[in-house]
Amino acid sequence: NAGVTQTPKFRVLKTGQSMTLLCAQDMNHEYMYWYRQDPGMGLRLIHYSVGEGTTAKGEVPDGYNVSRLKKQNFLLGLESAAPSQTSVYFCASSYGPSARGYNEQFFGPGTRLTVL
Amino acid sequence: SQKIEQNSEALNIQEGKTATLTCNYTNYSPAYLQWYRQDPGRGPVFLLLIRENEKEKRKERLKVTFDTTLKQSLFHITASQPADSATYLCALPRGYSTLTFGKGTMLLVSP
Numbered sequence: 001n002a003g004v005t006q007t008p009k010f011r012v013l014k015t016g017q018s019m020t021l022l023c024a025q026d027m028n029h030e031y032m033y034w035y036r037q038d039p040g041m042g043l044r045l046i047h048y049s050v051g052e053g054t055t056a057k058g059e060v061p062d063g064y065n066v067s068r069l070k071k072q073n074f075l076l077g078l079e080s081a082a083p084s085q086t087s088v089y090f091c092a093s094s095y096g097p098s099a100r101g102y103n104e105q106f107f108g109p110g111t112r113l114t115v116l
Numbered sequence: 117s118q119k120i121e122q123n124s125e126a127l128n129i130q131e132g133k134t135a136t137l138t139c140n141y142t143n144y145s146p147a148y149l150q151w152y153r154q155d156p157g158r159g160p161v162f163l164l165l166i167r168e169n170e171k172e173k174r175k176e177r178l179k180v181t182f183d184t185t186l187k188q189s190l191f192h193i194t195a196s197q198p199a200d201s202a203t204y205l206c207a208l209p210r211g212y213s214t215l216t217f218g219k220g221t222m223l224l225v226s227p
Contacts, residue, residue: 040124040219042219043217048214056213090160097212098211105160105207107159
């Protein structure tokens with residue numbers, strides 16, 4: 001099993017450009033999450049999905065859109081990139097919801113995005 | 117608002133000693149707490165979960181305590197090794213579906 005994979009690993013964008021980050025998991029998990037991690041800020045939740053075809057906003061959703069057309073994939077889009085979106089982006093997945101207690105999250109290796 | 121606090125200063129210890137990391141929270145009544153390890157350039161990896169009715173949980177050289185009165189969890193690594201050097205994150209449930217992570221504490225174990 002590959003677990004959680006993310007593509008690309010690195011990307012440099014110019015302000016105003018758009019891009020899509022792809023997350024894939026092969027563990028048949030229902031829940032998927034996108035986080036960004038910045039120095040001194042820790043992990044912050046951008047958007048998440050509780051199942052195929054569903055998405056919800058997290059803590060810092062502005063400037064991002066997501067889609068979950070297939071259970072195994074969760075896409076994060078930046079329509080018009082800004083320098084403030086320079087960050088490391090992590091995707092994660094879990095079997096169940098956090099309220100159930102057993103939902104450890106499995107993280108991908110991250111995408112390092114720089115917006116000039 | 118809900119807050120999670122972990123010591124932002126790195127913890128430096130010598131190999132063989134016990135490392136103790138702290139996670140404090142406010143305005144929460146979590147049913148459980150999780151600990152993760154993150155190595156540089158990698159995603160976090162789940163280590164342990166402790167429920168509110170468990171005072172202590174152990175896994176090999178790791179021990180976690182959970183004091184709901186003090187609103188604090190302590191994470192211990194006994195007989196620490198240089199390979200234990202990493203950033204350790206605590207996480208608490210946020211609503212029904214998600215987790216909120218602390219900013220993490222870096223542990224440096226010197227030979």
